[in-house]
Amino acid sequence: MDRIHIRGGHVLKGRLPISGAKNAALTLLPCALLTDEPVTLRNLPRLADVDSFGHLLNQLGVSTMIEGARPEDFGRVMTLRAGRVTSTEAPYDIVRKMRASILVLGPLLARAGEATVSLPGGCAIGNRPIDLHLKALEAFGAVIEIAAGYVRASAPDGGLPGGTFTFPVVSVGATENAIMAAVLASGTCILHNAAREPEIVDLCNLLVAMGADIEGIGSDRITIHGKDRLHGATYSVMPDRIEAGSYACAAAITGGELELVGANAGDMQAILEALRETGVEVSASKTGIKIASNGKLRPLSLSTAPFPAFPTDMQAQFMAMLTLADGASVLTETIFENRYMHVPELARMGADISVNGRTAVVRGVERLTGAPVMATDLRASMSLILAGLAAEGETQVNRVYHLDRGYERLEEKLSAVGADIERVSDG
Numbered sequence: 001m002d003r004i005h006i007r008g009g010h011v012l013k014g015r016l017p018i019s020g021a022k023n024a025a026l027t028l029l030p031c032a033l034l035t036d037e038p039v040t041l042r043n044l045p046r047l048a049d050v051d052s053f054g055h056l057l058n059q060l061g062v063s064t065m066i067e068g069a070r071p072e073d074f075g076r077v078m079t080l081r082a083g084r085v086t087s088t089e090a091p092y093d094i095v096r097k098m099r100a101s102i103l104v105l106g107p108l109l110a111r112a113g114e115a116t117v118s119l120p121g122g123c124a125i126g127n128r129p130i131d132l133h134l135k136a137l138e139a140f141g142a143v144i145e146i147a148a149g150y151v152r153a154s155a156p157d158g159g160l161p162g163g164t165f166t167f168p169v170v171s172v173g174a175t176e177n178a179i180m181a182a183v184l185a186s187g188t189c190i191l192h193n194a195a196r197e198p199e200i201v202d203l204c205n206l207l208v209a210m211g212a213d214i215e216g217i218g219s220d221r222i223t224i225h226g227k228d229r230l231h232g233a234t235y236s237v238m239p240d241r242i243e244a245g246s247y248a249c250a251a252a253i254t255g256g257e258l259e260l261v262g263a264n265a266g267d268m269q270a271i272l273e274a275l276r277e278t279g280v281e282v283s284a285s286k287t288g289i290k291i292a293s294n295g296k297l298r299p300l301s302l303s304t305a306p307f308p309a310f311p312t313d314m315q316a317q318f319m320a321m322l323t324l325a326d327g328a329s330v331l332t333e334t335i336f337e338n339r340y341m342h343v344p345e346l347a348r349m350g351a352d353i354s355v356n357g358r359t360a361v362v363r364g365v366e367r368l369t370g371a372p373v374m375a376t377d378l379r380a381s382m383s384l385i386l387a388g389l390a391a392e393g394e395t396q397v398n399r400v401y402h403l404d405r406g407y408e409r410l411e412e413k414l415s416a417v418g419a420d421i422e423r424v425s426d427g
């Protein structure tokens with residue numbers, strides 16, 4: 001297993017390229033199942049999860065071709081083609097490793113009229129049920145049964161008749177699955193209290209480019225008028241707002257100045273507002289967003305919530321940054337029930353954090369000290385990297401396969417702006 005070694009205390013300065021968004025890519029890739037024509041995705045990030053999703057699609061009969069990726073390029077172009085769907089089953093051994101595999105459920109149901117997908121099971125940050133995915137599909141006319149750890153979904157012969165569903169809880173994945181199932185329905189599907197994350201707007205934009213008829217894109221009320229078929233398209237993945245927010249925290253915690261090239265401020269208002277509240281300077285540049293800090297950070301209180309509020313995927317990174325703030329911050333995690341696993345590891349570096357249920361109080365300390373730490377999930381791993389960048393001495397982050405799921409060539413990007421960071425392979 002690889003480790004990442006960081007010798008902290010270096011101020012980061014320079015231009016840092018932002019890659020395509022992981023959480024957009026993972027819902028754009030299964031759209032290839034919705035047509036027998038080629039779908040080309042540009043700015044696809046080089047991430048373990050994207051590779052895993054490509055392998056899953058191959059097993060379903062989708063051909064995937066990577067075009068012209070030079071080693072030094074960030075991102076890739078991939079053309080996918082589902083001329084024929086040769087399997088409608090997503091097996092347990094794939095789904096358990098990458099829960100986003102559940103996002104083939106809607107497209108398979110739409111294209112092939114059936115799908116058998118393993119229940120994803122929980123993960124480090126929570127038990128993460130898929131009941132809302134299934135209820136939305138049933139509301140559109142799907143027949144759902146669960147047996148032996150698998151979901152079996154089927155549509156009536158003429159395709160999903162359509163219907164209306166109101167989400168009791170905002171769910172990104174369930175909204176995505178429902179939209180992808182609805183675009184080939186024989187009737188109209190309406191979602192209320194739908195998730196409004198930018199990644200869902202990206203999904204809808206690709207589907208419209210493929211010929212889908214969707215109203216209310218970006219709102220919490222989405223109407224999809226089903227079409228008989230969709231055609232191919234070429235589409236560029238949106239920039240990763242969570243990667244950009246993570247590197248903004250790197251500039252803040254090291255007292256540096258970074259230009260996040262390609263970042264879209266429109267997707268990150270709550271993140272940028274929270275950064276400004278800590279005293280970090282945020283400004284638009286011609287090619288992205290400029291973040292500047294003098295290293296003195298004010299504490300703040302924030303609560304995670306669905307978009308457009310402060311995203312849960314940024315909670316761990318902000319916590320790392322706030323361990324060095326001048327005072328006590330209060331963070332409340334409202335989305336997942338177990339998303340504080342970075343706390344004990346940050347504490348081993350000298351952070352002063354107390355957790356009570358969903359709330360964490362982060363009391364600023366003078367300094368952090370480098371230490372060997374263990375990554376537990378994707379965003380927790382990034383919080384340990386951020387702490388290591390500011391800590392005195394060396395930090396070793398173990399189990400960096402978590403990081404490779406969501407951050408493209410992280411050590412290259414950070415080295416290029418002054419970090420003393422290297423990947424060490426146990427092999």
Ligand code: EPZ
Nearest residue numbers: 023100128129130131132133170171172173313335336378
């Ligand atoms: C997506 O996960 C993201 N993953 C997550 O990012 C992100 O944290 C999350 O949305 C929230 O923004 C991808 O897009 C691949 P949800 P998802 O359904 O769709 C409950 C990262 O670090 N729920 O919006 O699984 C659920 O338990 C990852 O990049 C149900 O109860 O999240 C949670 O409490 C981590 N029943 C809440 O809703 C369901 O059927 C929000 O989950 C579905 C969800």
